Amino acid sequence: MDFAAFRLTDDERLQLLAVQSECTVGWLNSDGSPVSAFLTYVFQRDAFWVTSFRDRPRVACLVADPRSTVAVSSAGKPLPHGRMISARTLAVVHDDVSTAEWFYPRFCTMAGLDPAVLARQDRVIIELRPQAWNSFDGQRMLRR
Structure with missing residues:
Protein backbone atom coordinates (compact mmCIF):
# COMPACT_ATOMS: atom_id res chain seq x y z
CA MET A 1 0.00 0.00 0.00
CA ASP A 2 1.27 3.46 -0.86
CA CYS A 23 5.08 15.58 22.38
CA THR A 24 7.22 12.52 22.85
CA VAL A 25 10.93 13.24 22.56
CA GLY A 26 13.30 10.34 21.95
CA TRP A 27 17.09 10.21 22.23
CA LEU A 28 19.90 7.72 22.86
CA ASN A 29 21.12 7.27 26.42
CA SER A 30 24.76 6.91 27.41
CA ASP A 31 24.86 3.20 26.54
CA GLY A 32 23.18 3.81 23.17
CA SER A 33 19.72 2.56 24.11
CA PRO A 34 16.70 4.52 22.87
CA VAL A 35 14.69 6.31 25.57
CA SER A 36 11.88 8.86 25.46
CA ALA A 37 9.79 11.21 27.57
CA PHE A 38 6.53 13.13 27.20
CA LEU A 39 7.29 16.85 27.23
CA THR A 40 5.41 20.10 26.76
CA TYR A 41 6.66 21.97 23.70
CA VAL A 42 6.45 25.22 21.80
CA PHE A 43 6.82 25.05 18.01
CA GLN A 44 8.50 28.28 16.92
CA ARG A 45 11.17 29.25 14.40
CA ASP A 46 10.65 25.95 12.54
CA ALA A 47 11.72 23.87 15.55
CA PHE A 48 10.37 22.20 18.68
CA TRP A 49 11.45 23.87 21.90
CA VAL A 50 11.26 22.17 25.31
CA THR A 51 12.78 22.84 28.70
CA SER A 52 14.48 20.56 31.19
CA PHE A 53 16.34 20.73 34.45
CA ARG A 54 20.01 21.09 33.61
CA ASP A 55 21.01 17.95 35.55
CA ARG A 56 18.59 15.57 33.81
CA PRO A 57 20.45 12.76 32.03
CA ARG A 58 18.71 13.64 28.75
CA VAL A 59 20.58 16.96 28.61
CA ALA A 60 24.04 15.37 28.74
CA CYS A 61 22.92 12.68 26.28
CA LEU A 62 21.64 15.24 23.76
CA VAL A 63 24.82 17.30 24.06
CA ALA A 64 26.91 14.18 23.42
CA ASP A 65 24.69 12.90 20.59
CA PRO A 66 22.11 15.37 19.24
CA ARG A 67 20.24 12.77 17.17
CA SER A 68 16.68 12.71 18.43
CA THR A 69 13.05 12.32 17.45
CA VAL A 70 9.79 14.08 18.22
CA ALA A 71 6.30 12.61 17.83
CA VAL A 72 2.99 14.49 18.11
CA SER A 73 -0.57 13.21 17.77
CA SER A 74 -3.99 14.82 17.60
CA ILE A 85 3.54 13.55 12.84
CA SER A 86 7.05 12.57 13.72
CA ALA A 87 10.31 14.27 12.98
CA ARG A 88 13.89 13.12 12.96
CA THR A 89 15.59 15.99 14.77
CA LEU A 90 18.95 17.35 15.88
CA ALA A 91 19.09 18.85 19.36
CA VAL A 92 20.84 22.01 20.50
CA VAL A 93 20.92 22.80 24.22
CA HIS A 94 20.62 26.50 25.03
CA ASP A 95 21.31 28.27 28.31
CA ASP A 96 21.67 31.85 27.06
CA VAL A 97 19.59 34.82 28.16
CA SER A 98 18.35 35.79 24.69
CA THR A 99 16.76 32.36 24.10
CA ALA A 100 15.26 32.36 27.59
CA GLU A 101 13.77 35.84 27.06
CA TRP A 102 11.61 34.78 24.11
CA PHE A 103 11.03 31.12 25.04
CA TYR A 104 9.87 31.19 28.68
CA PRO A 105 7.03 33.73 28.22
CA ARG A 106 5.61 31.72 25.28
CA PHE A 107 6.11 28.40 27.04
CA CYS A 108 4.53 29.57 30.30
CA THR A 109 1.54 31.18 28.56
CA MET A 110 0.89 28.00 26.61
CA ALA A 111 1.47 25.68 29.59
CA GLY A 112 -0.31 27.86 32.17
CA LEU A 113 2.80 28.26 34.30
CA ASP A 114 4.32 31.18 36.20
CA PRO A 115 7.52 32.37 34.45
CA ALA A 116 8.94 33.50 37.80
CA VAL A 117 8.90 29.91 39.04
CA LEU A 118 10.83 28.63 36.01
CA ALA A 119 13.28 31.54 36.27
CA ARG A 120 14.31 30.34 39.74
CA GLN A 121 15.03 26.81 38.53
CA ASP A 122 18.29 25.60 37.01
CA ARG A 123 16.93 24.89 33.53
CA VAL A 124 18.10 24.70 29.96
CA ILE A 125 16.11 25.04 26.75
CA ILE A 126 16.38 22.29 24.16
CA GLU A 127 15.83 23.13 20.51
CA LEU A 128 14.87 20.10 18.41
CA ARG A 129 15.42 21.05 14.78
CA PRO A 130 13.56 18.79 12.28
CA GLN A 131 15.70 17.15 9.61
CA ALA A 132 12.94 14.99 8.11
CA TRP A 133 9.18 14.66 8.64
CA ASN A 134 6.76 11.75 8.59
CA SER A 135 3.01 12.10 8.99
CA PHE A 136 -0.18 10.09 8.83
CA ASP A 137 -3.90 10.85 8.72
CA GLY A 138 -5.88 7.81 9.86
CA GLN A 139 -9.21 9.35 8.83
CA ARG A 140 -7.93 9.89 5.31
CA MET A 141 -6.96 6.23 5.13
CA LEU A 142 -10.38 5.08 6.37
CA ARG A 143 -12.11 7.12 3.66
CA ARG A 144 -10.30 5.18 0.92
Missing part, protein backbone atom coordinates in the same frame (compact mmCIF):
# COMPACT_ATOMS: atom_id res chain seq x y z
CA PHE A 3 0.97 5.52 2.30
CA ALA A 4 1.93 8.79 0.57
CA ALA A 5 -1.78 9.52 0.04
CA PHE A 6 -2.34 9.43 3.81
CA ARG A 7 0.24 12.05 4.76
CA LEU A 8 -0.77 15.38 6.25
CA THR A 9 -0.46 18.46 4.09
CA ASP A 10 1.95 21.17 5.25
CA ASP A 11 -1.01 23.23 6.47
CA GLU A 12 -2.44 20.25 8.40
CA ARG A 13 0.95 19.60 9.98
CA LEU A 14 1.28 23.24 11.07
CA GLN A 15 -2.27 23.19 12.44
CA LEU A 16 -1.51 20.10 14.54
CA LEU A 17 1.73 21.62 15.82
CA ALA A 18 -0.09 24.82 16.81
CA VAL A 19 -2.97 23.08 18.61
CA GLN A 20 -1.12 20.33 20.45
CA SER A 21 1.16 21.09 23.39
CA GLU A 22 2.63 17.70 24.29
CA ALA A 75 -5.16 12.90 20.70
CA GLY A 76 -7.20 15.03 23.07
CA LYS A 77 -7.41 18.00 20.74
CA PRO A 78 -10.26 19.35 18.55
CA LEU A 79 -8.78 17.90 15.37
CA PRO A 80 -9.69 14.80 13.41
CA HIS A 81 -8.73 11.66 15.33
CA GLY A 82 -5.75 9.69 14.06
CA ARG A 83 -3.46 12.46 12.88
CA MET A 84 0.19 12.17 13.77
Whole structure:
Protein backbone atom coordinates (compact mmCIF):
# COMPACT_ATOMS: atom_id res chain seq x y z
CA MET A 1 0.00 0.00 0.00
CA ASP A 2 1.27 3.46 -0.86
CA PHE A 3 0.97 5.52 2.30
CA ALA A 4 1.93 8.79 0.57
CA ALA A 5 -1.78 9.52 0.04
CA PHE A 6 -2.34 9.43 3.81
CA ARG A 7 0.24 12.05 4.76
CA LEU A 8 -0.77 15.38 6.25
CA THR A 9 -0.46 18.46 4.09
CA ASP A 10 1.95 21.17 5.25
CA ASP A 11 -1.01 23.23 6.47
CA GLU A 12 -2.44 20.25 8.40
CA ARG A 13 0.95 19.60 9.98
CA LEU A 14 1.28 23.24 11.07
CA GLN A 15 -2.27 23.19 12.44
CA LEU A 16 -1.51 20.10 14.54
CA LEU A 17 1.73 21.62 15.82
CA ALA A 18 -0.09 24.82 16.81
CA VAL A 19 -2.97 23.08 18.61
CA GLN A 20 -1.12 20.33 20.45
CA SER A 21 1.16 21.09 23.39
CA GLU A 22 2.63 17.70 24.29
CA CYS A 23 5.08 15.58 22.38
CA THR A 24 7.22 12.52 22.85
CA VAL A 25 10.93 13.24 22.56
CA GLY A 26 13.30 10.34 21.95
CA TRP A 27 17.09 10.21 22.23
CA LEU A 28 19.90 7.72 22.86
CA ASN A 29 21.12 7.27 26.42
CA SER A 30 24.76 6.91 27.41
CA ASP A 31 24.86 3.20 26.54
CA GLY A 32 23.18 3.81 23.17
CA SER A 33 19.72 2.56 24.11
CA PRO A 34 16.70 4.52 22.87
CA VAL A 35 14.69 6.31 25.57
CA SER A 36 11.88 8.86 25.46
CA ALA A 37 9.79 11.21 27.57
CA PHE A 38 6.53 13.13 27.20
CA LEU A 39 7.29 16.85 27.23
CA THR A 40 5.41 20.10 26.76
CA TYR A 41 6.66 21.97 23.70
CA VAL A 42 6.45 25.22 21.80
CA PHE A 43 6.82 25.05 18.01
CA GLN A 44 8.50 28.28 16.92
CA ARG A 45 11.17 29.25 14.40
CA ASP A 46 10.65 25.95 12.54
CA ALA A 47 11.72 23.87 15.55
CA PHE A 48 10.37 22.20 18.68
CA TRP A 49 11.45 23.87 21.90
CA VAL A 50 11.26 22.17 25.31
CA THR A 51 12.78 22.84 28.70
CA SER A 52 14.48 20.56 31.19
CA PHE A 53 16.34 20.73 34.45
CA ARG A 54 20.01 21.09 33.61
CA ASP A 55 21.01 17.95 35.55
CA ARG A 56 18.59 15.57 33.81
CA PRO A 57 20.45 12.76 32.03
CA ARG A 58 18.71 13.64 28.75
CA VAL A 59 20.58 16.96 28.61
CA ALA A 60 24.04 15.37 28.74
CA CYS A 61 22.92 12.68 26.28
CA LEU A 62 21.64 15.24 23.76
CA VAL A 63 24.82 17.30 24.06
CA ALA A 64 26.91 14.18 23.42
CA ASP A 65 24.69 12.90 20.59
CA PRO A 66 22.11 15.37 19.24
CA ARG A 67 20.24 12.77 17.17
CA SER A 68 16.68 12.71 18.43
CA THR A 69 13.05 12.32 17.45
CA VAL A 70 9.79 14.08 18.22
CA ALA A 71 6.30 12.61 17.83
CA VAL A 72 2.99 14.49 18.11
CA SER A 73 -0.57 13.21 17.77
CA SER A 74 -3.99 14.82 17.60
CA ALA A 75 -5.16 12.90 20.70
CA GLY A 76 -7.20 15.03 23.07
CA LYS A 77 -7.41 18.00 20.74
CA PRO A 78 -10.26 19.35 18.55
CA LEU A 79 -8.78 17.90 15.37
CA PRO A 80 -9.69 14.80 13.41
CA HIS A 81 -8.73 11.66 15.33
CA GLY A 82 -5.75 9.69 14.06
CA ARG A 83 -3.46 12.46 12.88
CA MET A 84 0.19 12.17 13.77
CA ILE A 85 3.54 13.55 12.84
CA SER A 86 7.05 12.57 13.72
CA ALA A 87 10.31 14.27 12.98
CA ARG A 88 13.89 13.12 12.96
CA THR A 89 15.59 15.99 14.77
CA LEU A 90 18.95 17.35 15.88
CA ALA A 91 19.09 18.85 19.36
CA VAL A 92 20.84 22.01 20.50
CA VAL A 93 20.92 22.80 24.22
CA HIS A 94 20.62 26.50 25.03
CA ASP A 95 21.31 28.27 28.31
CA ASP A 96 21.67 31.85 27.06
CA VAL A 97 19.59 34.82 28.16
CA SER A 98 18.35 35.79 24.69
CA THR A 99 16.76 32.36 24.10
CA ALA A 100 15.26 32.36 27.59
CA GLU A 101 13.77 35.84 27.06
CA TRP A 102 11.61 34.78 24.11
CA PHE A 103 11.03 31.12 25.04
CA TYR A 104 9.87 31.19 28.68
CA PRO A 105 7.03 33.73 28.22
CA ARG A 106 5.61 31.72 25.28
CA PHE A 107 6.11 28.40 27.04
CA CYS A 108 4.53 29.57 30.30
CA THR A 109 1.54 31.18 28.56
CA MET A 110 0.89 28.00 26.61
CA ALA A 111 1.47 25.68 29.59
CA GLY A 112 -0.31 27.86 32.17
CA LEU A 113 2.80 28.26 34.30
CA ASP A 114 4.32 31.18 36.20
CA PRO A 115 7.52 32.37 34.45
CA ALA A 116 8.94 33.50 37.80
CA VAL A 117 8.90 29.91 39.04
CA LEU A 118 10.83 28.63 36.01
CA ALA A 119 13.28 31.54 36.27
CA ARG A 120 14.31 30.34 39.74
CA GLN A 121 15.03 26.81 38.53
CA ASP A 122 18.29 25.60 37.01
CA ARG A 123 16.93 24.89 33.53
CA VAL A 124 18.10 24.70 29.96
CA ILE A 125 16.11 25.04 26.75
CA ILE A 126 16.38 22.29 24.16
CA GLU A 127 15.83 23.13 20.51
CA LEU A 128 14.87 20.10 18.41
CA ARG A 129 15.42 21.05 14.78
CA PRO A 130 13.56 18.79 12.28
CA GLN A 131 15.70 17.15 9.61
CA ALA A 132 12.94 14.99 8.11
CA TRP A 133 9.18 14.66 8.64
CA ASN A 134 6.76 11.75 8.59
CA SER A 135 3.01 12.10 8.99
CA PHE A 136 -0.18 10.09 8.83
CA ASP A 137 -3.90 10.85 8.72
CA GLY A 138 -5.88 7.81 9.86
CA GLN A 139 -9.21 9.35 8.83
CA ARG A 140 -7.93 9.89 5.31
CA MET A 141 -6.96 6.23 5.13
CA LEU A 142 -10.38 5.08 6.37
CA ARG A 143 -12.11 7.12 3.66
CA ARG A 144 -10.30 5.18 0.92
